[in-house]
Amino acid sequence: MSQMLTITRPDDWHLHLRDVNDGRLQTVVNDTAKVMGRAIVMPNLKPAIVTVAQASSYRDRILSLLPAGSKFEPLMTLYLTDKTSPSEIKLAKESGFVKAVKYYPAGATTNSEDGVTDIKKVYPALEEMQSLGIPLLVHGEVVDPSVDVFDREAVFIDRVLQPLILDLSEMKVVVEHVTTREAVQFVIDASDNIGATITVQHLLYNRNAMLVGGIRPHFYCLPVLKRDIHQEALIAAATSGNKKFFLGSDSAPHFLTLKENSCGCAGCYTAMAAIELYATAFEKAGAIDKLEGFASFYGADFYGLPRNTDKITLERSATPRQLPRSIPCGRDNFIVPFPQETDIYWKLVG
Numbered sequence: 499m500s501q502m503l504t505i506t507r508p509d510d511w512h513l514h515l516r517d518v519n520d521g522r523l524q525t526v527v528n529d530t531a532k533v534m535g536r537a538i539v540m541p542n543l544k545p546a547i548v549t550v551a552q553a554s555s556y557r558d559r560i561l562s563l564l565p566a567g568s569k570f571e572p573l574m575t576l577y578l579t580d581k582t583s584p585s586e587i588k589l590a591k592e593s594g595f596v597k598a599v600k601y602y603p604a605g606a607t608t609n610s611e612d613g614v615t616d617i618k619k620v621y622p623a624l625e626e627m628q629s630l631g632i633p634l635l636v637h638g639e640v641v642d643p644s645v646d647v648f649d650r651e652a653v654f655i656d657r658v659l660q661p662l663i664l665d666l667s668e669m670k671v672v673v674e675h676v677t678t679r680e681a682v683q684f685v686i687d688a689s690d691n692i693g694a695t696i697t698v699q700h701l702l703y704n705r706n707a708m709l710v711g712g713i714r715p716h717f718y719c720l721p722v723l724k725r726d727i728h729q730e731a732l733i734a735a736a737t738s739g740n741k742k743f744f745l746g747s748d749s750a751p752h753f754l755t756l757k758e759n760s761c762g763c764a765g766c767y768t769a770m771a772a773i774e775l776y777a778t779a780f781e782k783a784g785a786i787d788k789l790e791g792f793a794s795f796y797g798a799d800f801y802g803l804p805r806n807t808d809k810i811t812l813e814r815s816a817t818p819r820q821l822p823r824s825i826p827c828g829r830d831n832f833i834v835p836f837p838q839e840t841d842i843y844w845k846l847v848g
């Protein structure tokens with residue numbers, strides 16, 4: 499007997515779409531537009547999307563690749579640099595399509611070289627964002643080489659985030675891809691203008707999946723998977739019905755050869771089955787009834803956007819399927835959908 503689950507169409511509040519040059523944009527747009535109503539599109543391209551003009555042409559490239567009749571809406575972001583001016587922030591607000599600004603500490607992750615070297619340098623831009631109500635999306639990890647990679651998020655909260663929200667107490671902030679119980683607690687304790695996204699890989703796995711029996715590069719993302727107590731805190735937060743926590747997959751496609759490499763890059767390509775994987779995580783926690791709020795309501799509410807009104811249907815089949823070993827992308831490249839060799843019981847059917 500199969501079980502059906504119908505929920506309001508979800509949105510993805512943290513997504514990497516990449517660009518047309520190497521074929522990844524088309525692949526990711528296809529996988530995303532099948533199910534998501536909207537997505538917050540990350541700006542960490544090469545070169546980074548630092549101006550509204552760049553965001554506008556990137557948006558046009560995305561829209562031009564949408565399947566006919568698709569209503570998918572890309573919500574654009576700007577990449578914050580030491581040089582971002584308050585006037586660019588004003589333009590972002592006026593554009594209507596730039597919905598947030600992304601803060602990467604320089605050197606923290608993929609294509610973050612042009613990120614912020616010292617948060618104090620960007621206060622004029624942040625003050626403008628605060629007054630215009632533009633959310634700051636934070637990659638919350640310190641880059642201090644003396645800090646252990648597993649502690650970088652917790653240290654970031656103490657050193658950067660706590661002081662920041664004291665200085666700019668009205669600013670909307672999304673702590674992206676929270677991975678620790680410290681981050682979960684920080685968000686719970688903070689005011690209602692602080693929210694957080696949670697990825698599905700951090701709900702389904704902990705660092706054992708990446709490191710036991712060999713190094714599994716497809717489980718490597720940033721912030722890195724943590725130990726089980728943190729995974730449990732994330733599951734509890736996501737399934738709690740607390741409106742501060744919402745879906746942001748951080749799906750990040752990298753080519754197979756760059757993941758299966760002596761220096762494999764960070765990112766899990768979850769877009770191929772994102773909502774099915776979230777359903778799996780919520781079902782495992784005995785909280786499938788909490789999926790709709792997390793996936794379809796709370797993110798829109800946080801951003802002050804209308805909730806989607808149409809529905810999607812998932813079927814839980816008695817016969818599981820597995821994702822393909824790889825999918826062709828562009829001319830000679832492949833992407834490995836995440837997770838491999840895992841039975842998936844949920845499937846999008848409508």
Ligand code: DOR
Nearest residue numbers: 607608719720750764765
């Ligand atoms: O794992 C990650 N991949 N984390 C990030 O912060 C960036 C992303 C990417 O762009 O590949």
Ligand code: ZN
Nearest residue numbers: 512514540748
């Ligand atoms: Zn990301």
